[in-house]
Amino acid sequence: MTDGLMAVPETPMPTRRRRRRHSQWNGLLFVLPSLLLVTIFFIVPLGMAAWMSLHKWPLMGVPRWVGFDNYERLLTDKSFWSSLWFTIEYTVVITIGLLGVAMALALIVQGQGKAISAYRTIYFLPVVTGFASAALLWVWLSNVDTGLFSPLAQDIGLTEGRVNILANFTPAFWSVIFMVIWKMAGFYMVILMSGLQSIPTDYIEAARIDGAKWSQRFRFIIMPLIRKPFALALILCISGSMLAFDQFYIILSGGPRNQTVTAVYKIFNESFISFRLGYGAALSMVLLVILLALSVIQLTFLSDKGPKK
């Protein structure tokens, strides 16, 4: 290894192959720190989680080897599958909502000008609030007695009397969706905007001259050209939403009546409320596999080599 470090350029005529080997060792040396970090903070914990998932591992007391019992049990655990199903529903709704709104915002703010950059800032502002603080703000706004929405709806005559929006699934779910869009749309807007700005204006102008309508320009020029940033936004959005936890924990505590318990929430409950760390680890491994599969599918569909029409 030290040899590699000492590789000095003025060494008289090293053979080509030798130089390549040297530079390979150098390369390894340069990635070593990050490799070390990845090993310590990702690979080792992952291995430990996999190891734990094969045990009955209480928070206190002695872990006991149970082989694949945890996995067998999760196959018939209705609450896990229903939480997973809810997470998928949420992911579909939030992805459509988020990327739709973000695309609209990106189209608005892609241009130049003072006013536009002000709007850009305004749309991006909620992104810099933490998820937990945004959720807490929402808890207060949606409080039926002391918040904003219910009293307001009553005062302007929208509802008769106060309606507790967090008490029933439909309004509670949509209020969380609304909150997440408010909070996150600015982030995806920036990603999509960078894509939009990299489209050369002549393409659009040429299309215009040829008489392409706005919808045609959007469909046949803009969308194909922002495929890559769009793919990035999509993958971030889907994997982020599959891991949703804070908003449902803080705003709804998984309620009304456990209808908004997400997969991560279920893992949290098993591990830290019921103290079954082994079972929680098994659920995490399953979620990991699902996320991996989803990412691979998306990457194949959205990469340049992906299935062409």
Add this chain to the structure above:
Amino acid sequence: MTIKALLGGVAMAAIALPGLAQAETFSLWVRSDGSEFMPKLVDAFNAKGEDKAELQIVPVNELVQKYAIAAAGGSQPDALSLDLIFTPSFAQAGQLKDMTDFAKSLPYYDSLSQAHLSVGTYDGKIYGMPFSADASVLVWNKNLYKKAGLDPDKAPANWNDIRKAAEAIGALGDDTYGFYFSGNCGGCNIFTFTPLIWASGGNLFEDKGAKATVKTPQMKDALEFYRGMAKDDLVPAGSQTDSGSNFFAAFAGGNIGLTPSGSFAIGALNNQYPDLDYGVTYLPGKDGDWSSFAGGDNIVVSAKTDEDKMPAIEAFIKFAYSSEGQTILAKNGSLPVRADVAEEALKGLDSRYLIAAKAMDKGRTPYTPVFNDLINSLNGPWVNMLNKAFFADSAEEVDEAMDEAQEEMQSIIDSSR
């Protein structure tokens, strides 16, 4: 830096050296609920100049996790003031030291809180001893009673009394409500709702926690009692989604007629809301009688604690049980846990404490090693059933909620054995 460190070292040595002769230092944890009385008690104990306790206050929701992590790494505290309901699960996990001989050697053993000892006992051995206490009671707003033309000094003695008073107060105006309960909080309701069932002759667990008895006529009556009040708008709409944050604050706001609460509320109301004139009474049964949830902490010793430290820990426990210790507790928000000095400890305090102390005396604590799972979990069967039943549209829905809870609780209990 170095000078500071040096000075620190000298100071540490100065503290530690005289200790070498005889005295021992032990570490002690308490959950944040005890942050009023515990530091004062520890200071008074340390001031005696013999053994020393080193106190650490841990956020209440993280205590079990923190302890478990510390225990896995061998840095667990020597002693711990533990929410009493966790004693069976800690004992079951083999984390605690058997204290039977010490407990029984105390001359006032028979006067110690029986409710604490009943959950402190596992497999016939005593692992947790009573430390601090909190009893559930019913409080009513005397100002609103007067406004509604009710006798402010007549405490409700059964459910019908509560309902009548709630109706009269609810009729006062749009922003005034007769009754309040945190409709989505398992912890609050095990504390304040189960006494209604106990006082009516029902129970939640039988056979040392081996059997869940959710499906009983008493449970059904109590659920219907709350459901009726929620349906007739005697309870604010926010109750349905209150997972405990408003448990105390709702009544303190001054627009609630009655609410079940805990003895902790007496001190808090006196200090923070001096204008609120309120009465304290027992949580009644359907047709009279009364009951209470005996809450609070048990003091436990970690299984791995050095035997050398035991005399110091025992001295601390004895000090807490002395009339001096019990007085410090009583003055700082806990009820006494030793009945024969309770009156002395409460002397000069608000007379409403005496009612709470009496409630404690007769108080009960449900026994189960899976308390967190069944009761405290925000998504557990207990809170699920309550939320569904309190705000159900029909009696059938209440039955359905009870059936579900009965089945799920029993399966959680069975799978933990």
